[in-house]
Amino acid sequence: MKRVSSYMKVLLxxxxxxxxxxxxxxxxxxDITVKVVDEGREGLRSIKENHFDVILLDLAMPGFSGFDxxxxxxxxxxxxxxxxxxxTASSVTDNEIQEMLLTGAKGVxxxxxxIDDLIETVERFRQDGHQ
Amino acid sequence: MxxxxxxxxxxxxxxxxxxxxxxxxxxxxxxxxxxxxxxxADSSWPSVAMGVDVYRNALRxxxxxxxxxxxxxxxxxxxxxxxxxxxxxxxLRHIDGIxxxxxxxxxxxxxSSTLQEATLLQQVIYxxxxxxxxxxxxxxEGFWNRAIPAETRIKEIEEGTVLGDTExxxxxxxxxxxxxxxxxxxxxxxxxxxxxxxxxxxxERLGIIRLLKEATVExxxxxxxxxxxxxxxxxxxxxxxxxAVDQGKNLDIRHMTSxxxxxxxxxxxxxxxKESLVxxxxxxxxxxxxxxxxxxxxxxxKPTVLSYISIFESLWQQTExxxxxxxxxxxxxxxxxxxxxxxxxxxEFISMVSHELKTPIVPLxxxxxxxxxxxxxxxxxxxxxxxxxxxxxxxEKLQALVDDVMDVYKLDLGKIKFSKSYTDIGTLIRQxxxxxxxxTFAKQIDLSEGIGADGQVFCDPDRIEQVLSNLIKNSIxxxxxxxxxxxxxxxxxDNTNNITLTVEDNGIGIKPEKxxxxxxxxYQIDTGATRRHGGTGLGLVICRGIVEAHGGKIWVDKxxxxxxxxxxxxxxxxxxxxEGK
Numbered sequence: 097m098k099r100v101s102s103y104m105k106v107l108l109x110x111x112x113x114x115x116x117x118x119x120x121x122x123x124x125x126x127d128i129t130v131k132v133v134d135e136g137r138e139g140l141r142s143i144k145e146n147h148f149d150v151i152l153l154d155l156a157m158p159g160f161s162g163f164d165x166x167x168x169x170x171x172x173x174x175x176x177x178x179x180x181x182x183x184t185a186s187s188v189t190d191n192e193i194q195e196m197l198l199t200g201a202k203g204v205x206x207x208x209x210x211i212d213d214l215i216e217t218v219e220r221f222r223q224d225g226h227q
Numbered sequence: 228m229x230x231x232x233x234x235x236x237x238x239x240x241x242x243x244x245x246x247x248x249x250x251x252x253x254x255x256x257x258x259x260x261x262x263x264x265x266x267x268a269d270s271s272w273p274s275v276a277m278g279v280d281v282y283r284n285a286l287r288x289x290x291x292x293x294x295x296x297x298x299x300x301x302x303x304x305x306x307x308x309x310x311x312x313x314x315x316x317x318x319l320r321h322i323d324g325i326x327x328x329x330x331x332x333x334x335x336x337x338x339s340s341t342l343q344e345a346t347l348l349q350q351v352i353y354x355x356x357x358x359x360x361x362x363x364x365x366x367x368e369g370f371w372n373r374a375i376p377a378e379t380r381i382k383e384i385e386e387g388t389v390l391g392d393t394e395x396x397x398x399x400x401x402x403x404x405x406x407x408x409x410x411x412x413x414x415x416x417x418x419x420x421x422x423x424x425x426x427x428x429x430x431e432r433l434g435i436i437r438l439l440k441e442a443t444v445e446x447x448x449x450x451x452x453x454x455x456x457x458x459x460x461x462x463x464x465x466x467x468x469x470x471a472v473d474q475g476k477n478l479d480i481r482h483m484t485s486x487x488x489x490x491x492x493x494x495x496x497x498x499x500x501k502e503s504l505v506x507x508x509x510x511x512x513x514x515x516x517x518x519x520x521x522x523x524x525x526x527x528x529k530p531t532v533l534s535y536i537s538i539f540e541s542l543w544q545q546t547e548x549x550x551x552x553x554x555x556x557x558x559x560x561x562x563x564x565x566x567x568x569x570x571x572x573x574x575e576f577i578s579m580v581s582h583e584l585k586t587p588i589v590p591l592x593x594x595x596x597x598x599x600x601x602x603x604x605x606x607x608x609x610x611x612x613x614x615x616x617x618x619x620x621x622x623e624k625l626q627a628l629v630d631d632v633m634d635v636y637k638l639d640l641g642k643i644k645f646s647k648s649y650t651d652i653g654t655l656i657r658q659x660x661x662x663x664x665x666x667t668f669a670k671q672i673d674l675s676e677g678i679g680a681d682g683q684v685f686c687d688p689d690r691i692e693q694v695l696s697n698l699i700k701n702s703i704x705x706x707x708x709x710x711x712x713x714x715x716x717x718x719x720x721d722n723t724n725n726i727t728l729t730v731e732d733n734g735i736g737i738k739p740e741k742x743x744x745x746x747x748x749x750y751q752i753d754t755g756a757t758r759r760h761g762g763t764g765l766g767l768v769i770c771r772g773i774v775e776a777h778g779g780k781i782w783v784d785k786x787x788x789x790x791x792x793x794x795x796x797x798x799x800x801x802x803x804x805x806e807g808k
Contacts, residue, residue, distance in 0.1 A: 112586060118593040125603050156582055185585035186578065191644055208588040208626055211596045 104128045104222050105147070109139035109162065110154035110183065115207075119152070122211050123218060136160030140168055143178060150221045152183040152205070166196060175200030179221050183207065240354040249351040250281065253337060256353070257285040260332040263295040264317075265367040268328040270301040273309035283312075290316040299370045301325045302380045303392070310377060320374035323531045324393035324524065331363040375530070383529065393526040402506055402523040403433065403516050409498050410438045413448055418497040418539045421454040426494055426508065429516045436463075443471050443478040452480040453542055481546040495535050502527045503535045570640070577636050584629045588622060595619040631765040638772030645687040645776060652726055652797075653681045655688055656716050659695045666703055672712035674699070680720035684797045690773045691797070694781075697766040698730035698793055705734035705791065721796075729784070731792035742783035746771040770795070 106123060110116055111134045120130045131148070133139040137160045143151060155162035162184070169175050180200070182193055185207035193204055205217055243252050257264070266272070276282050289296055296317025301324055302310050313319050329338035336359055338352045354360065396402050410417060417439060421427050430436060442448040456464060464480045471478035494506040507521035526532060597603035598615045607615065637643045656676050667674040684691075699714060706712030717729040737745065746767050767781075774781045774795045781795035 112589070114590040115586070115593075118590040118597075121603065122593060122597060125597075185582050185589065207585055208592045208622075211593055214593075 102222060104149050104218075106130045106218060107139075107142055107146070107148040107151045108132045108183075109136070109142075109152065109157075109165070110134065111157045112154075119214065122214060126215055126219070128218065136162070136165055140165045143169065144174070148179070149223065150179050150181055150218050152181050152218075155182065155184040156186055163192070166201070170199060181205055181217060238356045240352070240356055240359065243351045243353060249339070252351050252353050254281060254285055256330070256332065256335055256337050257282075257289060259335060260289060260294050262333050263297070264289060264330065264332045265364065265371070266296070266298045266300075266317075266330040267325065267367055267370050268298070268300050268330075269325055270303050270306050272300055272328060273302075273306045273313050277309045277312040286313075286316045297367075297371060299325065299367070299374045302377060302384070304384050307381065307384055310381065314377060319377035320371060321377055321380035322370060322374045323526070323528055324395070325370070329363060329367075331360060331367055334360060336360050336363045393524060393528050393531055396523045396525060399517040399520040402504075402520055405523070405525060406435065406496065406504060406506070407433070407438065409496060409502060409504055410435060410442065413442060413498045414446075415499045416449045416497075417442055417451070418495075418536065419450075419452045419454075420495040420539060420542065421452070422492050422494060422508070423511050424455050424457050424460065425511050425514075425519070427454050427456075427460055429514065429519055430494075432514070433516050436467075439478070440467055440471070443476045444474060447476065449477040450479070451539075451543065453539070453546065454480065454482070456482045481543065481550070495539065497532060497535050497539060500536060501532060503532045505535065574640060574642065577633065577640075581629065581633045585626070588626050588629070592619070592622050592626070595622060628765075631769060634769045635765050635772070638769065638776070643690075643772075643776070645690060647685055647687050647777075649683040650686055650688040650691070651681070652684050652718050652728075653678045655692060656695065656718060656728075659692050659699070660716060663696060663699050663703075666700070667712075667714070670703065670708050670712060671710040672703060672706055672708070672714060674714045675716075677715050677717040680718050680726060682720070682726070684726055686777055686797055687773075691777070694770045694773050694795065695728070695730065697770050701766060701793075702730060702732035702734060702791065706732045707734070725779075726797045727794055728797070729792055729794045731784075731787060731790065733790040735790070736788075737783050737791045739785045742785055745783060746781065767793075 104127070106128055108116055108119055108130055110119075110132075113134070116132045116134065120132065123130050131142065131146075133142050136157050139153075140160070142148075143165070153162045153165060155166075162182070166175075166180065169178060169180070179202045180196075181203040182196055182201050183205045184193070193201075197204065203217055203220070205214060243249050268276075276286060286296070298313060298317050298319050299322055300306075300310070300313075300319070302319075302321040310319060329336065331337075334355055336352075336354045339350060396405065419435075419439070421430060427436075439450050439452065443450045454460065454464075461482075468478055468480055493508070494504075496504040496506075498504075503526050504523060505526075506523040508519050509521035510519050513519035595615055595618050598607055599612065599619070601607075634643070656678060660674055660676060663674065695716065699716065702714045703712075706714060712733065714730065714732045717731070719727050719729070721727055771781050774797075778798040779796040781793065784792040784794050
């Protein structure tokens with residue numbers, strides 16, 4: 097059963113195509129538009145240039161990583177206005193993730209996620225005012 | 228004629244001039260002597276004492292009166308006959324190259340500056356001031372103790388073992404020429420001690436270092452050098468040594484100051500165990516050898532040379548010892564560094580493996596879950612649904628295994644950070660039970676609590692819940708189904724205020740001999756159980772790691788006979804320790 101809902105736009109920054117396809121299928125079925133970026137610098141540019149209801153941010157990416165994006169946003173004072181959800185398979189960075197939640201990340205999804213957790217986490221940010 | 232005199236009562240110090248005055252004063256001094264008389268004099272003295280009648284008679288008179296006479300002088304080939312005479316009136320000892328002349332009795336002191344062979348004294352200092360006399364007695368004592376018996380020295384000279392001489396050179400230019408000459412003339416061995424870094428540079432400018440290299444490379448002379456080093460010298464020394472070693476030559480240069488050994492203040496050169504040159508420095512800051520150099524002593528006297536060789540060898544051995552200590556320290560440092568690197572590499576590897584194992588599970592799990600719900604990709608038939616469900620179960624098992632393996636390694640490395648807080652133990656147990664209820668409900672297992680103690684425990688609630696949950700899941704796997712299974716979680720306080728938690732069941736139980744192995748990695752009670760009950764074999768290892776990290780312990784209660792009972796404690800003192808930090 098499809099929900100009657102407001103328009104919602106998600107930015108997914110992750111370098112793994114299979115994961116991106118899966119997440120897109122899952123969220124688009126929920127009437128959520130997903131823009132996918134598979135590289136860090138372009139990801140940061142997208143975050144700055146557009147509005148997204150949620151940004152799913154993978155941390156471990158080659159080159160400009162999710163950590164770098166997060167730090168850049170923090171340094172420029174943009175964290176508060178962006179709904180960053182950490183989307184990571186890394187298990188030894190628990191402390192860093194805690195730190196990020198304290199500094200301004202809005203949530204965390206630990207891979208491998210269940211689709212229920214994914215949908216629930218993203219839906220939390222749906223704004224009723226944008227019908 | 229008295230030029231200088233100071234009177235204080237009967238005590239006086241005066242300088243006498245002219246041979247008549249001096250002779251008179253010396254003779255009076257000798258005849259006044261009672262008990263003992265000490266004489267310290269250079270190599271000319273024996274000829275004066277025994278060659279001038281008045282002195283010889285006065286000394287013989289002392290001997291007759293029973294005055295104990297001790298004499299230290301430089302016994303040489305030339306004064307040997309006079310020394311044999313001196314021995315007849317007193318005890319004689321030898322010191323190489325001794326300078327100055329003084330005599331001290333129990334109450335009086337005289338000294339003369341220079342002596343000329345077999346002539347009378349021209350100038351004499353006299354004193355009967357108590358302090359001066361005592362001071363000179365002590366001075367003599369020092370010489371006496373360092374001196375060697377005349378017999379030893381005379382024997383050496385007679386046997387021709389010592390033909391050598393010791394001369395003092397004052398002129399720096401002469402010292403410089405001699406230094407270079409000696410290094411060039413060496414035939415078998417060169418030993419050199421440089422006292423300072425500046426001395427190394429001065430000697431290098433003088434060409435000595437180059438000459439040493441030539442000596443070892445071209446003339447196959449054994450060269451050993453002790454020197455303090457800075458970085459530049461160290462590089463030079465290393466390249467010189469590797470060059471010599473490559474050619475099979477014998478050059479060895481060792482660091483001195485870093486060895487913490489007592490460093491000499493003089494430059495010491497010993498050639499072929501036959502000649503020594505000891506150079507004093509007057510100003511170490513000077514770049515030029517001539518400007519920096521004070522007097523030098525050149526010797527080919529065997530005892531002198533041997534004493535410098537022994538100084539060299541003892542310093543050399545100290546550096547050898549130091550080198551060995553340094554070497555083993557370096558090895559230890561390297562091993563330690565290697566360990567640290569290994570540790571870091573291990574951590575990075577585990578982090579990478581964890582990430583790489585989990586990443587492929589992400590789409591597997593996501594797609595499997597979506598396939599089971601028609602709204603994503605349409606409905607599947609029953610056979611497909613059964614297959615996808617099996618895939619999903621195994622995907623989740625794989626995920627659990629990865630998580631468990633990571634936990635074990637992180638516990639091993641001490642990399643799990645516990646966020647401890649005051650936690651109500653009753654609430655924690657009820658919450659854990661509530662979360663596992665769906666599992667026990669499906670298997671109709673009676674899961675209950677027996678909380679005999681409530682209260683706060685300082686712990687990481689998520690991790691303690693993980694322990695309880697692991698233990699309960701184990702029991703679920705081993706208790707009978709069809710409504711007969713029973714699991715109880717208990718909490719009790721013991722007399723030391725520690726809380727003991729117990730998970731007991733009415734399952735197949737644990738054989739006592741297997742009880743201790745249970746907490747080892749990949750051990751299960753019977754190997755077939757892994758497949759039947761689906762555990763990773765790591766759950767109890769993780770439980771032990773978490774409990775021990777909380778300062779508690781975990782064990783199998785062997786007295787429990789109705790099934791299995793595993794207990795663990797949460798120490799109250801842990802809280803105090805944490806607070807104390």
